[in-house]
Amino acid sequence: MRSHDARHHLGKLLGDDEIERIVSSEADIGAILRFEAALATAQSIHAMIPVDAALAIGKACDEFDADATKLRDQTAIDGVVVPALVAQLKSCLSQDIQRFVHVGATSQDAIDTSLMLRLKQIALVYGRRLDDLLSQLAIVCGDHGHKPVMARTRMRDAKSITLKDRLVGWQQPLQRLRQQLGSLQDTGFLLQLGGPVGTFGTSDKNERNVASTLAELLHLCLPERPWHTARWPVVEIANWMSTLTGCLGKLGQDVLIMSQDSISDVRLEGAGSSSSMPHKQNPVKGEVLVALADYNATLVGGMHRALMAENERSGSMWTLEWLILPEMTVATGCSLRTAVELLKDADLSRPASAVSVPSGGREQPVSGGR
């Protein structure tokens, strides 16, 4: 149990219950079974396996209850869960059906497809939260956007702007990311079906048809070709997540600065208490946004590293993705939720810093610069 785990005492601060369920072991197994059932269906449609077999496999997948201990033990040996899982699944089927399970597929097909099915679900959660956040920003902007606030450049008071000027600077990248998420939802979540060496469907037309039907059944996109060792689809998603948390980290950093006692551009309701200084109100949510942004920025390089997946399947680079990507999804979910909460807590009704705008050169029209 780590700090992100829902049951950890840090679980509500740094975790994300909703995302965590989607990246859980159970959800992964469930999505792999969905893949196996749909594969059988698609293959029966294209006459690669008998319809009866597909129906039996589908039923078995529905009713299947994995022996988790055995699964874990065998996965430690195989390095992937699929061989053990398929073996368990087969043992629920009559012998003449067993040979129609997982036909032509390889472990990576099941695991990468499960990942994409769940990333697509995660994207829905992100989209909903981003919409919330943008609504919040619009409300704050409508309520308080006209108020003056001191612009700060290079950590120095510069000249007075409106609060809206700053808020729009937070908004605009988020709107762009919202659009990009839409594109991802349309074309970014890909089926994996390449077989043992990534050639399934690349020359055989019937195989290609199976892949196409399978993609439809799973509501995933059919990629031009298998992407076993062409990992840009996951890297692009990781880039999106880290860019989002970076933008929210900027928002958090801005709030930390605005909420300093000596500035008080924003007052944070429900801020954290201190064990030694009860009068203090700590800007916890701003800090969390910064920490999560730094965390994803740290992790994203590992995903780029994993692009160097050698040959037709890289055990090491694929395993590296497993270590990094789920962490990024939870951090991103937590960052979005925290940003929504932060805006709800933020009282921007009385931006005070503009009051202290010094007289002198600052408000003069800038002519010529130097």
Add this chain to the structure above:
Amino acid sequence: MRSHDARHHLGKLLGDDEIERIVSSEADIGAILRFEAALATAQSIHAMIPVDAALAIGKACDEFDADATKLRDQTAIDGVVVPALVAQLKSCLSQDIQRFVHVGATSQDAIDTSLMLRLKQIALVYGRRLDDLLSQLAIVCGDHGHKPVMARTRMRDAKSITLKDRLVGWQQPLQRLRQQLGSLQDTGFLLQLGGPVGTFGTSDKNERNVASTLAELLHLCLPERPWHTARWPVVEIANWMSTLTGCLGKLGQDVLIMSQDSISDVRLEGAGSSSSMPHKQNPVKGEVLVALADYNATLVGGMHRALMAENERSGSMWTLEWLILPEMTVATGCSLRTAVELLKDADLSRPASAVSVPSGGREQPVSGGR
């Protein structure tokens, strides 16, 4: 002088003369002057400054020869080159013209625009080289694609595929990156013009018109609003570069494995010699591709980190970009050039490993898996 420098003894191995010229101090100063001249022109068109002033400024920018020593000294104090550069430029102009230089702009406008002008140039170089590389791949594929080669999954012989199967796995992500580069060229290189606190043109219609004209004059895109502290435009370019070098690193890694003495799927002409073992031929270009991929994957996280540009201008995060982005452009250029050369050196006429395909289970149709 560092290893990438053209004059360094590693300069032809790890540097890139062409890209380096574009990220040089001279090119930066040149592009800043181009910005200042075009700004004056745009402002004269929209009657913000007299036409005569714009003409005089344009002429001064053309003829300007910076005092490099003074520039360097003052930049060490100011943290940006623009104050000193604009001061030098003004000293070449009559006093009544001086106040029309750099009107409404701030250092970041000049520097970010200079960056974008040069990144756009760099993108042309990348595009040309990517086209070369894709042509090379197509040629190799045409010549040798039909030959059998051993597929390797998890560093183990798996089953025989054609060389084309592997080559297409290199090709496809590069084709995608080529398309994305096209999109970047259409919409990704942005003017920066926000003035001291990033509000230039956000409410004043005439200012917006100036920005629009300036973008046209410089063949850059007009962003929705200034991006002084919304740094996704540079992060997206950095992501593209690191994804590209990652894909080329995969190619390099594959070649390293294919060219092992015990495998000999590829023979490398012109490979490196050893100071102690003259008989050895080292697969230098494959190694360089891996090293550059790891280098960019290391650096890209720093660009994501720099998204947390606080307030209306972040001196620290902006400086961080200056340290990282130019390195990434050179590494990316070098990687592309090296990949083209590697393919030229690679003799794939006799993929040998397929010959040694063991008999037994490997070539059997895979039925059912397990």
Add this chain to the structure above:
Amino acid sequence: MRSHDARHHLGKLLGDDEIERIVSSEADIGAILRFEAALATAQSIHAMIPVDAALAIGKACDEFDADATKLRDQTAIDGVVVPALVAQLKSCLSQDIQRFVHVGATSQDAIDTSLMLRLKQIALVYGRRLDDLLSQLAIVCGDHGHKPVMARTRMRDAKSITLKDRLVGWQQPLQRLRQQLGSLQDTGFLLQLGGPVGTFGTSDKNERNVASTLAELLHLCLPERPWHTARWPVVEIANWMSTLTGCLGKLGQDVLIMSQDSISDVRLEGAGSSSSMPHKQNPVKGEVLVALADYNATLVGGMHRALMAENERSGSMWTLEWLILPEMTVATGCSLRTAVELLKDADLSRPASAVSVPSGGREQPVSGGR
């Protein structure tokens, strides 16, 4: 539940049950209570609080059973667990004793000390496993060290060496790291006791005596001064962990190369099976070592980043440590365990590659080089 979690289907592959228990929420709470009890004891010894109060507090800490739900909810607000935990603890004590709990201390004292207590425990586990690993290496070296094996430089066959030459290259850095772990165990695990702003014990002699006694009670070292925002103690531990996993990653990479079908310097018993190619034996443990090395190398930069803990306490950089350091401890533990297992699985009885040493220049004495 993430892939490292003991109950996840990847838990035995990528997790570490033993380490995970030490970094768990429960163990953290337990260690914080140990800190609070020992603090009271130390303060009673130095007459800062009554002995009876210390005894009562000690008893309460022993018997304390936290309300986990309340703890989690309040931690989400406070950003640290200590305020809620101390409040719960106090509610188990009579009112006249309550004011003697957590005297002079701050949340960070409790949390950093809890971390150090548990890192010290973790170091014992690492030490034991490193000793195992070094024993394994010594055995393999004794059994097979004299056998010839092909040295490979730059992925090319170079000349014959003995297996011992390679094994000693794995051994020596591990021996060094074992020594460094010893030094860490002597001086690297530090008490934290600085109070609200890190000045506890820096001028008051009695406070210093309390700190000294507290360190003795907890078997931790007394630092020169509080390290609330001088985070080298955790960075040095992170460096050690990542250096270790890097060295084990090199071992894993070497085994991956040695175990290729075309080389067969090593045969791996109990290697992983494939869902589609039952004849294949995948070198899973070598891959895991590489992935974990890359993972820690990715994470370690975030710990260096967190050195920039501003002012007298940084909520954001401290939170960043919480996200990274526990992951690193589990990855390091898993890497050590996997390395021990890999050596047990590795059959080095018949290094084959040396047999295929080509005749020609390779075995000649190298004279003069070039």
Add this chain to the structure above:
Amino acid sequence: MRSHDARHHLGKLLGDDEIERIVSSEADIGAILRFEAALATAQSIHAMIPVDAALAIGKACDEFDADATKLRDQTAIDGVVVPALVAQLKSCLSQDIQRFVHVGATSQDAIDTSLMLRLKQIALVYGRRLDDLLSQLAIVCGDHGHKPVMARTRMRDAKSITLKDRLVGWQQPLQRLRQQLGSLQDTGFLLQLGGPVGTFGTSDKNERNVASTLAELLHLCLPERPWHTARWPVVEIANWMSTLTGCLGKLGQDVLIMSQDSISDVRLEGAGSSSSMPHKQNPVKGEVLVALADYNATLVGGMHRALMAENERSGSMWTLEWLILPEMTVATGCSLRTAVELLKDADLSRPASAVSVPSGGREQPVSGGR
């Protein structure tokens, strides 16, 4: 030419002329020649080559003037400079002497030893600057340490401390790093002499004697064994550098916060000017310290990654070090120089924030906390 280059307009801001000379191509070639000359001397002492040959080689190395263009061209092919350099060197010697050049050594011996010779020089520069910095800190502490200043925890005013309390928090890690630098100077800079496959001197006693004498001649330490692919010696140096810049980044960050207009704990003389707001004084040196800390924290992970140097020599991981380590040395040098300058610029005579300490709970003795 990149931003660190002395001639770049950012060269005095982000570069380091003194360190850059030591990591230059010329200095590298010079140190390689020093290695070759000393190798011949050591081998003549131990009767491996004739004394006359050693004298001739030493003279040739002294007088040698490399053909830089040829060197660069051949290095692009070989991936290392040594084969071409040794060939050029030999061409200056009579044929009967030529075979005594570079005997038993390999490129990596020359290049790694050159690196260590120069890192040792760099450590002297760092030591001198660290001493300067610590003196500066002691002076400021003596002059102003007694003044009250507001402690800030989690970006909030906490309670009044003395300026000394904060300064000692900067000082102590630097003192520790100074000591560690001393240890590095005693034992951290290692000779490399392992020959083609890293076995030189590991079994042959006379070879070991040559290595020992060579280490003495070059004032380097004799490692237990060659470290061709056991790269902890360079990683430990990289860790030291990044830890140092992290600590200086914390100092810079603190100064940025202290120098905000609304706080004014410190006034910075000679701060940077703005092109659009002439009244502003930007805290440039603080920003540079933060940027350089983030830069090194970004890079250090790449050095850890390079620990996975496969087999007996890794072209790719070694090349990765070449890309990263020199950048880190310059960034570290620049950070130290900037910190010294920053302290000279910092006027701490009138910490103002303490004046504004709010009344109320803050200054009360903290009893019991919560």
